[in-house]
Amino acid sequence: MRGLTISAMEPAVIPLKSPAPRDPRKAERERAKLNKRLRRLVGQAIADYGMIEEGDRVMVCLSGGKDSYTLLDILRQLQRKAPVRFELVAVHLDQKQPGYDPTILPRYLEAEGMPFLILEQDTYSVVKRVVPAGKTMCGLCSRLRRGALYACAEREGFTKIALGHHADDILETFFLNLFFHGRMAAMPPKLRSDDGKHIVIRPLAYCRERDIARYAAERGFPILPCHLCGSQEGLERQVVKRMLAEWDRRHPGRVENILRALGEVRPSQLLDRRLFDFGALRAFSAAPPDAAAWLGGSADRA
């Protein structure tokens, strides 16, 4: 399946800034340490959530951003030593954005000897037509992209769909839901798609974005910008991103603690009656008075 285009202006690649020159041996040690940390965290997430099983055909969604390149790279490293055998195929969707260079990804993947598929679908025109000028297009764009990728997974028989969302994405989503939608929900590391046909996994769930950015810069991935369309993140997400960056700067460890807390939920210490049966709680053997009794008599007093 190597180098297959299924169904495109000026070349556009963002060279990630290389870190400043350092002592080469020290730099090499740091690189190896970072690589090892990312490998360990990805391996841990895969094991914790049962993300990859024997015989899986894993479709790695490669947008051309730092996150998806890193995901693919680390998964390939783990594949060589994993206790189970699984297949990896990189899948990229050419959304027909202005300025997109269709040669960059195939060139990289061929040089890496990586099996891949390139899908073509003009989601850009659809988004431009539907979303009013000045509004962020990312919501609809992501939904259309998801549709195209799910359809490909079904057609090609992939058993898992791997996405490059990382710990910062998970936390941003958590705070967006908390601050602006009044619910406690983040981004799950593993989920079944709404139509029940696909299992989506996020092996970078434990990895911080700053580590991924550093790794991508060190590895020199040929990054494709995700703003060729001119769209920008919503204001609310920018607010949350700034808040997390500020916490990282002023309170080291806080963000990691919150991430850990998402895996340490105590339903009995929260207020959600669907998760914990507070009504069934009994002291000794006495039954609690019902609502009518609390209201001072019969239930129809109200």
Ligand code: SF4
């Ligand atoms: S920045 Fe552009 S390409 Fe990226 S998700 Fe948003 S609308 Fe889509």
